[in-house]
Amino acid sequence: MFLEIREPIDTLVTYRRGAPHPLLRAFRWKDRRYDVTQTNLVHPKRVGDVVHLCYAVSCGSDHFDIRFDPARHQWRLEAIDTSR
Amino acid sequence: MHLDMDSYFASIEQQANPALRGKAIGITGRPTEKSIVVASSRESKRYGVKAGMTAWEAKKLCPDLLLVPGHGIRYREITKQFLKILETFTPIIEVFSVDEVFMNVTQEANRHGGPVPMACAIKDVFRTSLGECITATIGIASSKTFAKLIASQNKPDGIGFLDPEELPELLETTPVAKVCGIGPRIEKRLHRMGVRTLAELGETPENLLRREFGIYGRFLKAVGCGYDPHPVSPFTQVSDVKSIGHSRSLRPDLRPLESALLVLRGLCDRVGWRMRRAGYVGRTVHCWYRSLSLTQFGGKQTTLPLPTDDGHDIYLACLDVLNRMPSRPEEVSKIGVSVSQLQEKAKTPIPLFAADRRRGRLNDAIDIVRARFGEASIRTADVLLFKPIPDHVSGFTMTQDEWED
Numbered sequence: 001m002f003l004e005i006r007e008p009i010d011t012l013v014t015y016r017r018g019a020p021h022p023l024l025r026a027f028r029w030k031d032r033r034y035d036v037t038q039t040n041l042v043h044p045k046r047v048g049d050v051v052h053l054c055y056a057v058s059c060g061s062d063h064f065d066i067r068f069d070p071a072r073h074q075w076r077l078e079a080i081d082t083s084r
Numbered sequence: 085m086h087l088d089m090d091s092y093f094a095s096i097e098q099q100a101n102p103a104l105r106g107k108a109i110g111i112t113g114r115p116t117e118k119s120i121v122v123a124s125s126r127e128s129k130r131y132g133v134k135a136g137m138t139a140w141e142a143k144k145l146c147p148d149l150l151l152v153p154g155h156g157i158r159y160r161e162i163t164k165q166f167l168k169i170l171e172t173f174t175p176i177i178e179v180f181s182v183d184e185v186f187m188n189v190t191q192e193a194n195r196h197g198g199p200v201p202m203a204c205a206i207k208d209v210f211r212t213s214l215g216e217c218i219t220a221t222i223g224i225a226s227s228k229t230f231a232k233l234i235a236s237q238n239k240p241d242g243i244g245f246l247d248p249e250e251l252p253e254l255l256e257t258t259p260v261a262k263v264c265g266i267g268p269r270i271e272k273r274l275h276r277m278g279v280r281t282l283a284e285l286g287e288t289p290e291n292l293l294r295r296e297f298g299i300y301g302r303f304l305k306a307v308g309c310g311y312d313p314h315p316v317s318p319f320t321q322v323s324d325v326k327s328i329g330h331s332r333s334l335r336p337d338l339r340p341l342e343s344a345l346l347v348l349r350g351l352c353d354r355v356g357w358r359m360r361r362a363g364y365v366g367r368t369v370h371c372w373y374r375s376l377s378l379t380q381f382g383g384k385q386t387t388l389p390l391p392t393d394d395g396h397d398i399y400l401a402c403l404d405v406l407n408r409m410p411s412r413p414e415e416v417s418k419i420g421v422s423v424s425q426l427q428e429k430a431k432t433p434i435p436l437f438a439a440d441r442r443r444g445r446l447n448d449a450i451d452i453v454r455a456r457f458g459e460a461s462i463r464t465a466d467v468l469l470f471k472p473i474p475d476h477v478s479g480f481t482m483t484q485d486e487w488e489d
Binding site for chain 1: 096099100101102103157158161162165214215454455456457458461
């Protein structure tokens with residue numbers, strides 16, 4: 001089950017030429033750094049005239065849902081998997 | 085070519101969350117036993133869990149079943165992504181459902197070395213672009229019906245190719261019910277006529293089938309003879325809109341008629357917004373409900389003197405319809421509205437009275453706000469009386485954060 005968090009986070013991102021979306025490398029949440037080991041799924045989500053990017057990522061055995069709002073340049077931790 | 089995504093919703097959830105991979109999961113509205121399983125993973129299908137089962141029934145068959153709340157927007161976006169991939173292979177794509185498409189690859193297959201190498205290439209691109217869990221089964225045949233039939237025989241993650249020389253054998257061995265479009269009722273009637281396989285269907289005189297099934301008999305005869313008269317119609321060719329409507333199943337606290345009317349208000353607002361975006365106005369408003377016992381359907385329609393695209397006018401017409409009904413239920417489990425007799429707004433005269441023109445300007449302003457900040461950004465106050473609907477519950481596409489934003 002996922003627990004909703006909805007908190008802004010600091011991220012380390014790579015904008016690679018030709019990639020369809022920015023690649024999330026790591027993020028900091030509650031003074032802890034999480035290195036993204038795998039990006040499982042990325043899909044857009046339209047909110048008004050802004051298209052957010054929703055990331056489902058794994059950091060080792062932890063799984064997170066993260067959202068990028070390109071209009072505000074804001075990354076937000078949406079939810080964490082608590083089933084582990 | 086027919087492409088069917090394998091255990092689509094469940095595969096997407098397993099792709100998004102590796103902790104779910106290899107586990108028996110069922111996608112539900114809410115992860116409670118009162119919910120319905122709308123899709124199941126390959127692992128849970130082995131236990132007999134099927135879409136449409138109640139969660140407790142599914143749990144009985146598979147006690148380790150994990151109930152996962154669905155994400156409608158996620159599935160819709162992944163569908164858009166795979167359609168975009170398919171468009172790089174062929175422009176003639178017919179969207180059959182959220183996870184099924186038909187493609188006409190007659191012209192393009194040679195570029196890839198034939199239809200089977202093309203199918204392999206599609207699956208490779210899916211694997212790299214969508215993820216290893218999201219797989220598809222592809223059926224290749226000379227017509228849609230047989231491509232779908234071949235795909236269903238090669239699930240999951242397979243490729244089926246029907247050689248024209250193998251067609252007579254397939255017709256001999258395939259029961260009629262295996263074909264898409266022949267359901268249990270038609271099957272029963274065919275059995276009564278002594279028709280059990282496709283070959284027998286092909287041998288049945290067309291006039292007999294037409295007498296029994298009307299115009300559909302023609303399709304049945306064609307399928308029995310090994311072809312499908314329906315071509316692949318591309319999804320980019322939009323047919324004329326006949327009506328625009330919305331309906332919603334109500335959760336228990338919204339079932340009393342007073343609360344249901346608030347939902348109806350929201351639905352009318354949404355119908356109006358969609359009509360304005362599509363550039364239509366309509367005259368006939370149809371309002372309907374389903375009673376709590378699920379047995380009684382009530383509904384009537386009214387025709388307005390002037391066409392409208394205003395949610396408030398549509399709502400007033402619905403109230404008028406409900407007031408004219410001989411008996412109004414105290415509680416309803418589903419309510420809906422649709423507007424028909426549509427015509428293009430550009431071809432209708434500008435309202436004569438200033439008040440009507442003011443209403444139009446107000447709607448224009450609301451639409452600008454919605455287009456920029458989302459559908460839930462501006463609403464009438466009475467709709468705010470009920471709580472926002474969570475993302476995973478079907479109906480409104482309003483999500484919690486859209487609500488907050």
